[in-house]
Amino acid sequence: MRRTLTHLALHVPDLDACVQFYKEFCGMQVIHERAGKGSRIVWMAEPGKEHEFIFVIMPGGHARQLAEDDYSHFGFAVDSREQVEVIAAQAQAAGCLIWAPREEPYPVGYYCGLRDPAGNYVEFSYGQPLGPGSEAMPIP
Structure with missing residues (x-):
C-alpha cells in the first residue's frame, strides 16, 4: 500500500500575514481559496508542485512560541x-x-x-x- 504526503494544514492567527510570508520568502503561490468555517481557507504550493504538496492555511489557533534552540521547522x-x-x-x-x-x-x-x-x-x-x-x- 502506497502512502504519499500531500499537504500540511495550519491554523494561523493572521491568515493574510502568513500568506504574504510564504509568497515572499518561500516562492509559494495561492492555488485555491474558498470560504470555510466562517472565514476563508487558502491552499498554497510551489509553482509546478500544485499536485504534489501544498500548505492549507486557515485562520484561528494561537501563535507558536518556540525557543530559539527548538529546531521544529x-x-x-x-x-x-x-x-x-x-x-x-x-x-x-x-x-x-x-x-x-x-x-x-x-x-x-x-x-x-x-x-x-x-x-x-x-x-x-x-x-x-x-x-x-x-x-x-x-x-x-
Whole structure:
C-alpha cells in the first residue's frame, strides 16, 4: 500500500500575514481559496508542485512560541549558499531571522532559519541530500 504526503494544514492567527510570508520568502503561490468555517481557507504550493504538496492555511489557533534552540521547522532547499544568504538578509531586514546562516556537517549543510507570522520556524538550506542538486548526494 502506497502512502504519499500531500499537504500540511495550519491554523494561523493572521491568515493574510502568513500568506504574504510564504509568497515572499518561500516562492509559494495561492492555488485555491474558498470560504470555510466562517472565514476563508487558502491552499498554497510551489509553482509546478500544485499536485504534489501544498500548505492549507486557515485562520484561528494561537501563535507558536518556540525557543530559539527548538529546531521544529518546515524545510525549503535552495540552489546555492548565496541564496541562503540573500534570504537571511531579507529576513533580517523584515525582523524575522532566527538562525543566521551557518554550516553544519553533512547531511545538514548550509542553512538559515526564519520565523513566520504564526511563530513556525522555516529553514532554507543548501547542501542537504534533498532538493536541488541532491541527485549527486547519497542519503546517509
